[in-house]
Amino acid sequence: MSETTMTPVQDAEAPAPNVVTMSMQQALNLALDEVLGENPKAVIFGEDCGRLGGVFRITDGLQAKHGEDRVFDTPLAESGILGMSVGLAMAGFHPIPEVQFDGFAYPAINQIVCQIGRMNYRSRGTLPMPITLRVPSFGGIRAPEHHGESLEALFAHVPGLKVVSPSTPNDAYHLLKYAAGRPDPVIFMEPKSRYWQKGPVEFAAGNPTGARVAKEGRHLTLVAWGAMVSRCLQVAELAAEDGIDVEVLDLRWLKPIDAEALARSVGKTRRAVVVHEAPLTSGLGAEVAQLITQSCFDTLKAPVERVTGFDVPYPSGDLEDEYIPNIDRILFGIQRVLEYRRD
Amino acid sequence: MSETTMTPVQDAEAPAPNVVTMSMQQALNLALDEVLGENPKAVIFGEDCGRLGGVFRITDGLQAKHGEDRVFDTPLAESGILGMSVGLAMAGFHPIPEVQFDGFAYPAINQIVCQIGRMNYRSRGTLPMPITLRVPSFGGIRAPEHHGESLEALFAHVPGLKVVSPSTPNDAYHLLKYAAGRPDPVIFMEPKSRYWQKGPVEFAAGNPTGARVAKEGRHLTLVAWGAMVSRCLQVAELAAEDGIDVEVLDLRWLKPIDAEALARSVGKTRRAVVVHEAPLTSGLGAEVAQLITQSCFDTLKAPVERVTGFDVPYPSGDLEDEYIPNIDRILFGIQRVLEYRRD
Amino acid sequence: MTTHPVLSGGDVAPAPLTHEQLRELYALMSAVRRLDTAAVAWQRQGIIPGYAPELGQEAAQVGSGYAVDRTRDFVFPTYREMGVAKAMGLDMVGYMSTHKATWHGGMYNPLESRFAPIQAVVAGSVLHAVGWAHGQTLGGHTDSGVAVTYFGDGASSQGDVHEAMNFAAVMKAPVVFFVQNNGWAISVPTERQVAGGSVAARAAGYGIPSLQVDGNDVVAVYQATQSALAHCRSGNGPVVIEAMTYRRGPHSTADDPGRYRTLEEERLAAGEDPLERFKQRLLAEGVADEAFFAEAQRAAEEEAEAIRTGIEELGPRPGAEMFSMVFQEPTPDLQSQATAWREESEHV
C-alpha cells in the first residue's frame, strides 16, 4: 500500500472519511486488502503478485500485511494458476487469482471454460466456484504484443461465468468487493490504461449491480465499458458543442448484461452506438446491438451502430491509436445514426 | 477408405461418375485423400489419426495409402498439435491437424489465437499459416461431456482465422478441398451428428465460397449452419403445411460471413430467424442478426429472432434434445417473427 | 518393478493387510469386474449409450482407492476410475449414471464421497488436486488430507500435468499423482506417447519421489499408495505412482481395437489377469476358499443387477436443472431463458 495518498480506511482511528480521491490502482488494492481482512478464506495469487505486488501494483503490500499463505507467487503458468483455483475452491477457499495480462488468459482458457465455468453445474451445486479472476485488460498503453487484448466476447459466451469491468475508481472498489463476495465465478476485467486515473471513491455508496448511466442525454445512447467509457464521455462533451445530447451507458456487467437498462436508455433516445476495443466480428457489440434491437425495434430510428476495433490482431504501439475507437470514429458513428433516413 | 460404397475417383480406369452418393464421412475422407495426392506438402496428424483412422474414421486408410510421413499420430496434447502445426507451416508444409472433439480445442486456444491467427501478420506476410484445422463439432450424439460444443463464436471473433462448416456431403467434399488449398488458416467445423448421413456429391459442381440457399422461400429466412441446416429444412417442410414459405440459408462461412447473401435473402423475405446450437449470449447469432438488421433495417418486419442453445453448459445425453434447438422451438421462433406487430 | 524413491512417512511402517482386508479387496475387485462386464452388456442392449471399461485395471484401482482415507483425503478421477469409486464406497448408481447419460459428473455427492465429479477432459483435474492439496497446508495444518489424482499414460502428455507436478513440488503440496499406465491411449501405444518410457521417471526432474509399481498386484498397489499417502501427509510434498497395467478391453464401447492391435498382441501384453492372480494367491495362502469366491461372485452379480435397476429407475433429470444448476446465484437472463424453455418445450 505504498505510494497511496488516501488514508487506509481500516487502519484509521478517526472515523473514516466517506469520500476519498484515489486512483483505480489504489481503489483495487484497497478492495483486495479489505476482502482479505474480512474473508479468511480469500487467497490471492498469480505471477509476481507477492513481493512485487503485481506488475501493476494492484496487490502491492498485501503479502507483507496478510502473509504468504494469503498472497503468494506461483510459477509462470496460467493454466496452472486457474486449475489450482478450481482445487482451492473445492477445498472451501475463495481464490482471487490474477493473470498478468489479458493475452495470457488464453493458455488458461481450458480451465476457465471447461472447469471453472462448469464445476458447479457438473457437481449439481455441491462444488461452487467462488473464483474472482482479475484480468488487466484492454489496450492503450503501447505495450508488447498480447498485452492489449479484449476478451469479453469470449468470456460472455461461456456458460457459468459472470463478467464485469469497472471504468472508475469508485466502481473498481465496489465491483471488486462485490465480485469477491459472490459464490459464483466472476471474470473481473480491469482497464489497465485507467489504473492511474484518479477519482472519488464513495465508500458508503456502492451500487454494484447492473449498468450505470455515466451521463444522461436525450438524443442518442453511447454504450461502452472499461476504458471506452471515459472516451465516450469525452465524445459526449464534444457532441454537446454541436447541440447533440448524448447519454453514456456504462454497461459494467458484460454477463449478465443489463438488458433493462439498455431498453430504458434507448427507449428514451431511440438511437444507439456501441463502442468497444475488441474486433468487430462476433464482438460483444453484436450482442448489445441485438438486445437493443429486440427491445426497441418499434422506436429505433436507425440501426444500432458499432464503433469497434477492427478484425485484425491488436497492433503495435505506433498503430494502436488507429485501432482503438478514437473520438473521430465515434463521432462518425454518431453522425451515421443521427443522419440515418429510412428509404 | 474401407467400407465405402463409392468408386474412389482417382483410381478409376473408366471416366469417373460425376455424381456419387456417399456419407459425409466418406466425402471428407475422399477430399483428404485427394488433397494428399495433389499437394505433396499436405500433412495430416492428430490423436488417433493414423492407424485407427480417427475416432470418426475421417482419416481412415490414409496412413496406409500415403505413408507415416504424411499421416501420423501425435501424443495426446492439443496445444502440442496446434503449436506443431505452426512450425510445420513455417517450414513450408500445409498442415491439416485434427482435434478429436470440439471441447478439446480449448487446450489449444492459445496456439490458435495467439500463434496461428497472428503469425502471418506478425511476420508481415512472410510466414503464412496454411493450416486447415478439422474440428468435429456440435452436439446431438449423446456423447460424454465436452464432446458436443459449438465454438464458432469464439473462432469467428479471432483475427486472422477463417471459419467454415459444411452441412452436406457435397459441401463437406468441396469446402474441405477448398479450405485445404488456402494459404490462410481455416477452422473446419464438421457437424459430427451428420457424418453418417448420405447425399450426392457432384464432383464437377463445387461452389465453395459464400453462403448457400438450401431452400428458397418467400415469407421468412432461417439462417443456420452445420447440423442445424437439416433441422431447418425439416422445419421448412412443416411450416409449408401451414402455408408458410420458408427460405433456408446455409451460412457455411462463419468468418467471413456472407453479408450480401443475408441482405439478399432477408431483403426479399423481410423476416429472419437465426438458429444455432451454441449458447445464446454472445453467440454468432448476435452477429448474424446485427448484420441483417444493418442491411435490412428499413424493410424488416420484426426484429431478428434467435433460436439457440441456452446459456448453460452443454448437458448430458438425456437432456441434449432439450438444449439443442428442436423443431418446436424453431417453429415458435418463426411464429414470433410472423406475428410481430409494431405498437 | 519398483524404482528408487526415498519416501518418508513417519516412524511406523503401515500395518500389513489382515486376512479380512485381503478378502474385502478381492470382493471389491470381483464386484468391479462384474459391474464392468455388465456395463458393456448394457451398452450392447441399449440400456446405456456408452461405457469405458476398466477391464484389467481392477488391481490398480481397487488397491489404490482402498488406501485412501475417506475422512480427510480427496480423490480426483478421470472417466475410467469405476474401481476406485467402488473401493471408496461410492453410491454406485450415482456413479454409473454418468454412463447412462443422466448427468455428466455423475449423481453422487462429490463432497460427501470425497471423490470429485467424473472428468472427461484428460488431465483436466490434475491441477485441481494441486490446488486442493495446497489448501490443506494453508494456515499451517499438519497431518493433512492428501489429494489423489488419477490419470492415464495418454493424459501424461498434456501440459497441465507438467504444470501440476511443478506447482506441487514448488509448493510442497500433498498430492499423489497416480498414473495408470495401461499401455494405450485409444489407439496409441505408450511407446509412441510417453517419451523416455515412463511417467514415473519424469518425477525426478521436479525433485519428486516416484514409485513404479506392478499395477496388476492389488497388494503392491495398496502398499505403494499407503506409503505415498504417509509421505505426503508428513509434509514432504508430492509423490508420483505409476501403476503398470493393461487396458484389456476396448477404449470404450465405441472403439474397435482390432484396427490397432491383434488379439495375439493383446494376450501377450496383458499378462495374467489381476483378479485370477489375486485369487490364486488367496487360495495358496489359505486366506479364502472356493466358497468365499463363489459368494463374492454371487454378491457381485446381485449388486450389478441392483445398479442396473437403479440407473434405469433414475430416469432423465428434469430439464429445469439445465438452468438451476449453473450458478449459485441465478441471473435474470438465465431465468428468463428457463421460462421460455418451459413454455416452449416442457409440454411438448
Next chain:
Amino acid sequence: MTTHPVLSGGDVAPAPLTHEQLRELYALMSAVRRLDTAAVAWQRQGIIPGYAPELGQEAAQVGSGYAVDRTRDFVFPTYREMGVAKAMGLDMVGYMSTHKATWHGGMYNPLESRFAPIQAVVAGSVLHAVGWAHGQTLGGHTDSGVAVTYFGDGASSQGDVHEAMNFAAVMKAPVVFFVQNNGWAISVPTERQVAGGSVAARAAGYGIPSLQVDGNDVVAVYQATQSALAHCRSGNGPVVIEAMTYRRGPHSTADDPGRYRTLEEERLAAGEDPLERFKQRLLAEGVADEAFFAEAQRAAEEEAEAIRTGIEELGPRPGAEMFSMVFQEPTPDLQSQATAWREESEHV
C-alpha cells in the same frame, strides 16, 4: 559445470575456435552490450517506449547464436534474444524496431534471417520449433537443419514446454531446447519456479540428453551448442541445453528490482561479468590486445548510434498495414473495414 549427456554427433569433433573467431565473438558481445545499454537509455529519453535488457546474458546468447548454421538451421526466440539476433547477423534496425513499437514481430525478414518473429508469449514458440524440426525429417532428409528454441527458466513452467519436449523426443525431431536460466522470471527466483532446481534435469524424463553449461562462458556455450547441433543433425533427436547465467538488469525498463532483490544480492549472484571475463581471457591468451578492445568499443558505439538513427527514421508503419498483413487472401469484410478506416481516420 555439470553435464551428464551422451551426445553423438558424427565422427568429427567440432574444430576449435580460431583466434579470429574468438575476436569476432568478443566484438559481437561488445556490440550487444553497447546496444543493450543504449536501448535502456533510449527508453529513458523517450525514444522507445520499453525494452527488456539482456545485460549479463551476452555470452549465453552470442555463444549459442554464433554456432547456428544460417544455411539450414532456424532459431525461435522469445523477446530477450537480442544477442542471438546480433550473432546471427540480423538487420538490427529491423530487430530493435519491436521495442520502438513499430511492429510486434520486428521488421526483419524472418525467413531470410532464419530467425522467427519476436515472440511475447513465454514458451509460445517452443512447439513451433518442434513442428519445424519435424518437417525437416519428413521425406527422409538427413543432415538436416536444426531448430533452436530459446526460452527462460520462467517459461519452463509452461505446459507447452512439456508438450514440446515430449513431442520432440517421441518424434526424434532435431531441436535444441536452449534454456537461459538467468535466475529470475520478473520477481520470482528460480528456486520458487523450477522445482528440482534445473530445467536440464527434466530432459532425462523424456530420454533427452542434456547439457548444463556455464552460460557466462561464451566459448563453453558455443561448444555446447555446436555439439548439440551435431547430435541433432545426425538424427538422434533433441537436446536440452541449460545455460546458467544471470539477469543483471531489471526485467524490463518498467521493472523495479529493488522490490524483490537487494543490490548486494545482485552483486553476489551475478558473479563475474561475462564480457570482462572473456576480455581477460583473450588478453591472457594473447588473442587480442587493448587496441582491439578499444576498436571493438568504438565500433559498437558507432553501430548503436546507427541503429538509433535507423529506428527513428523508420517512422510509424502506414495504418493500412493493419489490414493488409492479416491474410494472404484478403476478405471482403476486412477490406471494407480498411476502407472505412481510411475514410474516417487517415485524413484526421
